[in-house]
Each structure stands twice: as structure tokens, then as C-alpha cells.
Amino acid sequence: MRRLSRLLAGVLLLASTLAADRPSVGRGNTPEVLRATARITEEVIRAHTKFLASDLLEGRGPATRGDSLAETYIQSQMEAMGVKPGAPGGGWIQKVPLVGVKASFSAPAVFRSGRGSAEGVPGDPMLSSEAVVYTAHHDHFGIKAGPRPEDDAIYNGAIDNASGVASILSVARAFADLRRPPRRSVYFAFVAGEEQGLLGSQYFAMHPPVPVGRIAANINIDEANWFGKTRDISLIGLGKSSLDRDVIAVAKTQGRAVKPDEFPDRGRFYRSDQFNFAKAGVPAAYLKFGTDVIGKPAGYGKEQVEAYEKNTYHQPSDEYRDGLDFSGAVQDARLAFLLGRRVANADAMPVWTKGDEFEAARKKAVDAIKPR
Numbered sequence: 001m002r003r004l005s006r007l008l009a010g011v012l013l014l015a016s017t018l019a020a021d022r023p024s025v026g027r028g029n030t031p032e033v034l035r036a037t038a039r040i041t042e043e044v045i046r047a048h049t050k051f052l053a054s055d056l057l058e059g060r061g062p063a064t065r066g067d068s069l070a071e072t073y074i075q076s077q078m079e080a081m082g083v084k085p086g087a088p089g090g091g092w093i094q095k096v097p098l099v100g101v102k103a104s105f106s107a108p109a110v111f112r113s114g115r116g117s118a119e120g121v122p123g124d125p126m127l128s129s130e131a132v133v134y135t136a137h138h139d140h141f142g143i144k145a146g147p148r149p150e151d152d153a154i155y156n157g158a159i160d161n162a163s164g165v166a167s168i169l170s171v172a173r174a175f176a177d178l179r180r181p182p183r184r185s186v187y188f189a190f191v192a193g194e195e196q197g198l199l200g201s202q203y204f205a206m207h208p209p210v211p212v213g214r215i216a217a218n219i220n221i222d223e224a225n226w227f228g229k230t231r232d233i234s235l236i237g238l239g240k241s242s243l244d245r246d247v248i249a250v251a252k253t254q255g256r257a258v259k260p261d262e263f264p265d266r267g268r269f270y271r272s273d274q275f276n277f278a279k280a281g282v283p284a285a286y287l288k289f290g291t292d293v294i295g296k297p298a299g300y301g302k303e304q305v306e307a308y309e310k311n312t313y314h315q316p317s318d319e320y321r322d323g324l325d326f327s328g329a330v331q332d333a334r335l336a337f338l339l340g341r342r343v344a345n346a347d348a349m350p351v352w353t354k355g356d357e358f359e360a361a362r363k364k365a366v367d368a369i370k371p372r
């Protein structure tokens with residue numbers, strides 16, 4: 001009897017959370033899409049982050065047992081959602097030769113790539129051969145001596161990038177929940193070797209499961225918001241492609257503003273996995289947390305980011321804590337879901353802004369698949 005009443009309390013709590021959350025699910029969408037969007041919750045992002053960043057995974061160093069555990073976990077989660085394997089060749093894994101980085105890297109399993117529940121709507125053969133590819137890197141630095149004597153030597157990478165993997169897993173769950181799949185296929189690529197120079201995504205972009213000219217867009221998350229809901233979101237690379245309009249339209253349904261990189265001196269467009277897609281010609285959206293935090297004084301968000309960069313980024317202290325606030329990560333993951341769905345259903349693929357540095361690469365990739 002006692003157990004039953006506890007369970008009921010849990011259900012009621014969930015219902016009230018969803019009700020309070022309405023705006024961030026994206027006004028103006030169909031009930032089915034709203035329902036799928038509402039499946040992206042703080043609990044989901046927290047649970048994935050907590051596991052992936054635990055000491056058990058030993059910092060997910062490339063080609064280590066800890067990183068293999070992370071890959072196995074990600075694969076299990078996708079299998080449980082009903083996502084199908086989508087690596088080239090048909091499995092879950094794309095093996096990536098990491099030659100010249102470190103002898104021990106040899107050829108481990110590196111990618112977890114899955115085709116979404118989306119197999120393409122019958123009667124839409126052209127669009128179903130095209131794809132939207134989500135990425136988040138699962139690797140971090142493993143175990144090595146930290147900069148301070150009190151450090152525990154495990155580089156847990158909770159924010160970087162357990163939180164991004166958690167966010168993309170939550171997006172996959174929302175897609176898996178849709179009864180009507182989008183017109184284009186949706187892939188979730190959990191890439192490795194990012195911290196060693198974007199190696200996994202480079203290999204993936206050069207050996208993709210669909211011709212690169214048919215990849216409509218890449219949506220990447222590297223570090224999710226840990227400091228609360230925001231009125232804004234940053235699109236790193238704003239101005240570079242027609243994805244601007246899509247991000248702005250989706251953000252508007254959440255009542256949020258889209259901003260360019262707030263730390264432009266960091267060169268961030270060229271420093272995470274979306275860069276390899278862009279180099280191959282694929283329009284890419286690198287979504288980064290906003291800093292205009294609801295309920296906090298002006299400047300609070302930027303302070304959080306600067307303190308993280310100083311004390312936590314690429315240090316053993318990037319650990320999971322119960323105090324991390326993933327309510328903003330939920331907003332951003334929901335935006336990523338609605339953005340990918342919008343791009344996957346659009347009549348035409350996104351295009352680079354005229355004169356952009358990656359426009360020529362796109363033309364080459366698209367020309368390569370044109371029937372002669």
C-alpha cells in the first residue's frame with residue numbers, strides 16, 4: 001500500500017513539471033510533436049550525464065575500457081529506444097584508425113551511429129535518401145595527473161561532453177517517440193577522439209553512411225548548459241548558412257532570442273565536431289548555451305561560463321554534481337530536436353550563405369552525386 005501511494009506521488013509530480021514547462025516545448029507545434037518534445041526532461045539529461053561522468057568510466061580516454069563502456073551504454077540506450085544501427089556497413093560501430101596519435105589507439109570502436117526511427121516516408125524516395133546528422137563526442141581525457149595536487153586524476157568530463165551526449169540521447173528519444181517519422185532520415189553519431197583533434201568526426205565526414213552531398217545538416221552539441229534556463233541561445237557560426245532562419249524560427253516558438261558567439265575570440269566554430277562537416281560542405285549548427293539566465297542578475301551566465309573555463313574546463317574538476325542545473329540544457333535539447341525535425345521535413349536542404357568559405361565544398365559534394 002505504501003509503495004503504491006509513493007508511485008502515485010511520483011506521477012503527479014511529473015505531470016505538474018510538464019505543465020509548468022509548456023513554453024519551452026515550442027508553441028505552434030502539433031500535439032504529437034509537443035508530446036515528443038516534452039519527453040526531453042532534466043531527469044533524462046541528468047541520469048545520462050551522471051552515469052557517463054562517473055568515476056567508473058575512468059574519464060573515457062580514447063581507446064580505453066572506460067570509453068568502451070560509454071559506447072556500450074550509448075548503444076544500449078539507442079537499442080532500447082528502437083533506434084536502428086546506422087554506421088556504414090550496417091552495424092552500430094564505425095572503426096576509426098587513429099594512426100599517429102598514440103600507439104595504443106590502434107583501431108578501437110569509435111562511433112555509435114544510429115538511423116532514427118525515420119526510414120523515410122514511402123513515396124518520398126529522394127528525401128528519404130537524405131539525412132540530418134546529430135553529433136556529440138563521448139571521449140574525454142581519461143586518467144592522468146591533474147594540475148593540482150588535490151585532483152583525483154580522473155578527467156570525468158561531465159560538462160565536456162557527457163552532458164552533450166546526454167542531450168543528443170534525449171533528442172533521439174524524442175524522435176523515437178514520433179509516430180510519423182520525418183521525411184529525411186535522422187542519424188545520431190556519437191563520435192570519439194574529439195579532444196585529440198576532432199578525429200572521429202573527421203573520419204565520419206569522410207566515410208559517412210550516406211553520401212556527404214545528401215547530408216542536409218549537422219547539429220552538434222559540445223557542453224550543455226549547467227546553470228539554468230535562459231532567454232537566449234547562441235548559434236556558433238551565425239550568419240554562415242540558411243540554418244540561421246531555422247534556428248531563429250524554432251527559438252521563437254520557445255520565446256527565446258538567437259545570439260552569435262558571445263566569446264568570438266575563442267574561434268569555436270573551428271574547434272568542435274561540426275567543423276569537419278562544414279569542411280565536407282555540410283551546413284552545420286553548433287548550438288551553445290545562452291547566457292541571459294532567467295531569474296538571475298545580468299552578467300550571471302557569463303560569469304558561470306568564465307568560472308568554468310578557468311576552474312573546470314579540461315580539468316579533473318569537470319565532475320557530475322547534484323547541484324548542476326540542467327533546466328537550460330532541456331530548453332537547448334528541445335530546440336535541437338525541433339530544429340532537426342524542421343530541417344528533416346523541409347522541401348529543400350539548407351544552403352551556405354553566398355560567398356561563405358564552405359560554399360564551394362558543398363557544390364562539389366552535391367555535384368558528385370548528381371546523375372550524369
Ligand SMILES: [Zn+2]
Nearest residue numbers: 160161222223
Ligand atoms: Zn568537448
